[in-house]
Amino acid sequence: MTAIEQLVQRWDDQQAAYITHREQRFEVMLDVIARLAAAEDGGRLTVLDLACGPGSLAGRILERFPDVQVIGLDYDPVLLTLADTWLGDRFTAVDADLARPGWETKLPPGPIHAAVSSTALHWLKPAELVAGYATLGTLLPSNGVFMNADHLRYDPQTQPFLTEAAAADDERTQRTARAAGAQTWDEWWADAVAVPALGERLAERERRFADRPPTPHAPLGLHLQALGTAGFAETGTIWRYYDDVVVFARR
Numbered sequence: 204m205t206a207i208e209q210l211v212q213r214w215d216d217q218q219a220a221y222i223t224h225r226e227q228r229f230e231v232m233l234d235v236i237a238r239l240a241a242a243e244d245g246g247r248l249t250v251l252d253l254a255c256g257p258g259s260l261a262g263r264i265l266e267r268f269p270d271v272q273v274i275g276l277d278y279d280p281v282l283l284t285l286a287d288t289w290l291g292d293r294f295t296a297v298d299a300d301l302a303r304p305g306w307e308t309k310l311p312p313g314p315i316h317a318a319v320s321s322t323a324l325h326w327l328k329p330a331e332l333v334a335g336y337a338t339l340g341t342l343l344p345s346n347g348v349f350m351n352a353d354h355l356r357y358d359p360q361t362q363p364f365l366t367e368a369a370a371a372d373d374e375r376t377q378r379t380a381r382a383a384g385a386q387t388w389d390e391w392w393a394d395a396v397a398v399p400a401l402g403e404r405l406a407e408r409e410r411r412f413a414d415r416p417p418t419p420h421a422p423l424g425l426h427l428q429a430l431g432t433a434g435f436a437e438t439g440t441i442w443r444y445y446d447d448v449v450v451f452a453r454r
C-alpha cells in the first residue's frame with residue numbers, strides 16, 4: 204500500500220470512529236445513485252461531492268459506477284490535494300468555500316445530475332446552509348437528487364433521553380474504534396502533513412480556517428424546509444441511526 208493509500212484508509216478508520224455505521228450510510232446513498240444511473244441514458248452521470256475531503260464518498264461512487272464523473276469541492280487545500288492525488292481522471296477537484304456566495308461559479312461547465320455530502324455541512328452557519336441549498340436548487344435539473352449525510356443533533360432541551368442515548372453510542376463507537384487501532388483526528392493530521400506534497404499546503408489551510416468557530420446547530424426540520432424552499436419537490440430522510448441522518452431531496 205502506498206503512503207497515500209494508507210492515509211486514505213486511516214482517514215476512513217478515523218472517521219468511522221465518529222460514525223457508527225459509516226459504510227452503511229454511504230451504501231444507501233450509492234443505491235440512490237444507482238437508481239438515477241439506471242434512469243439516465245448509459246448511466247453517464249455527473250455527481251457533485253460537496254466538502255469531499257480526501258474523497259471517501261467520491262471514491263466509493265467512482266468505484267461502483269464506471270461511467271460516472273465526480274466533481275469534488277472542498278476549501279481545505281490539504282484534503283483536496285489528497286483527493287486529487289488518488290481519485291484518477293474521472294474526478295475533478297474544485298477549490299471553493301461553501302460559506303461564501305458564488306462557489307458554484309468555480310464548477311466546471313456541464314450538467315450536474317446529483318449532489319452529495321457527508322459529515323461536512325454542519326460547518327456552515329444556518330444562513331449559509333440555506334443559501335447553499337438555494338444555489339443547489341438552481342444547479343440541479345428536474346429530478347436531480349441531493350443527499351446529505353451528517354449528525355443532525357437532537358435538541359437537549361426537548362429530547363434529553365435521545366441526546367444521552369446518542370452521546371453514549373458515540374462514546375462506545377469511539378472507544379471500540381480506538382481499541383482496534385483507529386487514529387485520532389490529530390494523529391491523522393500529523394501523518395498527513397508529513398507527506399511533503401500535503402505539508403506544503405498546511406499554512407494555507409491554517410490561514411483559511413483560522414476564524415471558523417463552531418456553528419449553531421441546524422436541525423433536520425431546517426434542512427428539509429430549506430430544501431423545499433429551494434425548489435426540491437420531494438424531501439425526506441433515507442437513513443437514520445440515532446442523530447445520524449441521510450437527508451434526501453429531489454428537484
Ligand SMILES: C[S@@+](CC[C@H](N)C(=O)[O-])C[C@H]1O[C@@H](n2cnc3c(N)ncnc32)[C@H](O)[C@@H]1O
Pocket residue numbers: 218253254255256257258259260276277278279282299300301302303320321322323324326327
Ligand atoms: C469531516 S470532513 C468530511 C470529508 C468527507 N466528506 C468525508 O465524509 O470523509 C469535513 C470536510 O468539510 C470541509 N469544509 C468545511 N467547511 C467548508 C467550506 N466552507 N467549504 C468547503 N468545504 C468545507 C472540510 O475541509 C472537510 O474536508
